[in-house]
Amino acid sequence: TFMPVNVANLGDEYILDAGDELEIMLTGRTSRTSTQMINRDGSILLQGIGRISIAGKNFSEAQELVSEFVESVSIGTKVYISLSKIRDIQVLVTGSVKAPGIYTISGNSNVLGAINNAGGMKTNGSFRKVDLLRKGSVIKTFDLYDLIAFGAFDATLTLRAGDSIFIHPISFHVPVSGGINNPGIFEVMPGESIQDIINFAGNFSQAHYGYDYVMLERMSLGGFENIKVSLDQVDKLTLKPRDILKIPHFYPHSTALR
Numbered sequence: 001t002f003m004p005v006n007v008a009n010l011g012d013e014y015i016l017d018a019g020d021e022l023e024i025m026l027t028g029r030t031s032r033t034s035t036q037m038i039n040r041d042g043s044i045l046l047q048g049i050g051r052i053s054i055a056g057k058n059f060s061e062a063q064e065l066v067s068e069f070v071e072s073v074s075i076g077t078k079v080y081i082s083l084s085k086i087r088d089i090q091v092l093v094t095g096s097v098k099a100p101g102i103y104t105i106s107g108n109s110n111v112l113g114a115i116n117n118a119g120g121m122k123t124n125g126s127f128r129k130v131d132l133l134r135k136g137s138v139i140k141t142f143d144l145y146d147l148i149a150f151g152a153f154d155a156t157l158t159l160r161a162g163d164s165i166f167i168h169p170i171s172f173h174v175p176v177s178g179g180i181n182n183p184g185i186f187e188v189m190p191g192e193s194i195q196d197i198i199n200f201a202g203n204f205s206q207a208h209y210g211y212d213y214v215m216l217e218r219m220s221l222g223g224f225e226n227i228k229v230s231l232d233q234v235d236k237l238t239l240k241p242r243d244i245l246k247i248p249h250f251y252p253h254s255t256a257l258r
Contacts, residue, residue, distance in 0.1 A: 012060035013156060014108060018042060019087025024066070029076035035084060049073050059083065091159050093118040095167035096125030108158050111142055114165050121167055128187050129168040134160065145187070149200045172241040176201045179208030179249025188239050195235035197245060207249035217244040 018040050025033045026046075036044040042055025044066075052069050054062040063081050070079045087107040091114050094100040098119030105114060111132055121127065130142040140157065147153040174197055175185045181202030188197060194214065198204065214234060216227040219242040229237055239245075 012058060012063075014059045014083070014158065015160065016057055016059060016062050016083075017055050017087060017107070017161065020083060020107065021085035021087075023082045023084040025080045026070065026074075027078045027080070030074050037085075038087075046070065087161075089159060089161040089163075091162070092164040093167075094164065096122045096169050097167050098122055105159070107161075110155050110158055111165055112144075112147075112153070112155075114159060115167070124169050126168045126170045126187060128171065128189050131166040131168070132157075132159075133164040133166060134162070145200060149202075174239050174243050174245055176245045176247065178247035179205050179211070180247045181205045192239055193235050194229060194237050194239060194245060197239065198234065198247075204247065205249065207251070208247055210250065211248045213248065215246040215248065217246065218242070219244075 016038060018038050021035060021037045022044065023033065023035050024044075024046065030048070034047070036046070038044055038055055041053070043051050043053045045051045046066075049070055050073060052066060054065060057065060066081060067079050070077055088104050089107050089109075090102055090104050091109075092102050093114050097115065098121070100118060103114060103117045105117060111130060115121070115130070127144040127148065130144060131138045132140045132142065144153075170187050171189050172187070173185050174188050176197055177183045180198070181204070182200075184201065186197050186200045194216065198214075213228050213230050216229055216237070218225050218227055218240065220240075227237075
């Protein structure tokens, strides 16, 4: 499951908002521990000390703000804050997903968790162009191949109430087979080259060793052609819809090229 555990194990950059629950411990001149939920107006009320607004602040900023406020009102009192419960938020997931709609998820969820709640991408859904919108503007476009192919993903960018996630339709697919580590069908964006798709597929396998070319089958409205592309040109030849990439490879105990 992508659903985050609702515990306080979060980074200092987590943005607080109404519904988050804090455990606040005062020591020194005043000593007590209390649990405070952030109110709808974005504030918490510290008994005998006063009200302070912290919604919209990240956790680190809120700690500093509350500490300064408490120490200014009650000299000699130190304050320690931890996050005991995370709020739920509602986000809209739309576009090329199996079950578009509004979903209630944990406040520290990321884009992957929201897409999972919506059933994942449809057949025509793009893994390469996923928009995160906040207040009507795109704040980030995710290319999930960064995660799938290279293991890189910014999981620190968590969702906020009212965010929208829009899955674009695919650009086009190109199948890759032969002497490659991860044969498959890969989504290609306009302008990407043969080298890009080789990278997505995990680069050449050892069976390709010794070959200095790849084969590109290209089908156009005017016909069909086989293009032999040398390895020093794979970063220059741009892929097109209906292309098929075949990587020559060697089978042990056979001199035949498969």
